[in-house]
Amino acid sequence: MTPTRTRRRGVPAAILGLLAAAMALPLHGATAQLIKVPMADARRMPVSVHASGGYFIAQNRFDGISGVNWFLGDTWQYRAGVDVGLKSGAIGVSGTLASVPIQRGNSTSSRGDIQLRQVLATFRSPEPRSFGQLFEIGVGLSQWANYSGTDALSDAEAKAQNAFAIAISYGFVMPLGERFALQLMQDYTTAIGSREGLPVGARRSQEQYTTRIGLRWRATGVER
Secondary structure (H helix, E strand, C coil), X not given: CCCCCCCCCCCCHHHHHHHHHHHHHHHHHHHHHHHCCCCCXXXXXXXXXXXXXXXXXXXXXXXXXXXXXXXXXXXXXEEEEEEEEECCEXXXXXXXXXXXXXXXXXXXXXXXXXXXXXXXXXXECCCCCCCEEEEEEEEEEEEXXXXXXXXXXXXXXXXXXXXXXXXXXXXXXXXXXXXXXXEEEEEEEEEECCCCCCCCCCCCEEEEEEEEEEEEEEEECCCC
């Protein structure tokens, strides 16, 4: 008697292929999601550039290198900078330049100009979406250099003189469209120089004041 064989029905290869393809689709989608990680929203980090000019007043100072007083006149100061917006404001860098009239010592025949340069790392409050207030603080370097005038300077006197600068600014902003804004600011800067050559009672620090108006342009980003 011939034994009965039980026939095992195998799953067709076509069905196995379809099942494999169906299982691979969700896996492919998950892999794509893992690879395409959403980046931080660039709109929250706008990059802005600004330029301004204003009326500059500086306190007279005693120069310890030459041993004479500097009597400084009023002039115009120019400022430019760039900043990157954050959720709570913006950080950036600014530079200023002014050619300041100077009389060295008590002689009225002394006449000249000296450059004042500043480089500041800045932090400012968020820009308002409508007319509003703006606050900014900066720290950096202040430098007197490039004297030109009636006085003959020694090599030591002709060298650039550096000081640590702290600047506080307050003012108002008026947006002009989506990317531009008009700013009116008042800067109060304290420059702290070297003690070298200063007599007893002479101050190392010097106050500077600027009232300026300028334009800010948001180069990238959607939000201020």
